[in-house]
Amino acid sequence: MSGPVPWIETQATVTTCRFQFAGLGNMAFGFSRQEKFRITFDYYAHGRLYSGEFQSAVAVAQDERISVSYNPLRPEENSRDRGVVGTREGDGKPPLVAVGIVGSVVLSLVWLAILRGCR
Numbered sequence: 318m319s320g321p322v323p324w325i326e327t328q329a330t331v332t333t334c335r336f337q338f339a340g341l342g343n344m345a346f347g348f349s350r351q352e353k354f355r356i357t358f359d360y361y362a363h364g365r366l367y368s369g370e371f372q373s374a375v376a377v378a379q380d381e382r383i384s385v386s387y388n389p390l391r392p393e394e395n396s397r398d399r400g401v402v403g404t405r406e407g408d409g410k411p412p413l414v415a416v417g418i419v420g421s422v423v424l425s426l427v428w429l430a431i432l433r434g435c436r
Contacts, residue, residue, distance in 0.1 A: 324386040329360035329404040362392035
């Protein structure tokens with residue numbers, strides 16, 4: 318019986334660093350994101366070039382080298398990408414969009430139940 322495969326650490330090169338303006342959605346909900354820079358990067362794994370992106374509170378200069386770990390069984394999965402579950406350090410909170418969608422569905426079902434009971 319074998320455990321999970323350990324991820325391999327390598328160096329990635331930052332390709333772009335863009336400032337993200339706080340959108341209307343952020344202002345409307347009364348909060349601001351701490352991560353204001355969108356960083357894209359490239360790294361080599363098993364002789365192939367892969368790309369990724371993440372958000373950062375601080376700017377990272379283009380061509381700067383950063384550490385990244387990747388899954389040796391699926392090299393496109395890396396420790397800095399937003400879409401990889403269980404590899405980024407996070408606060409354990411669900412994304413705001415997911416909370417909004419679930420809340421909307423629950424409220425819709427409650428409203429339908431109330432209307433149906435009025436007959």
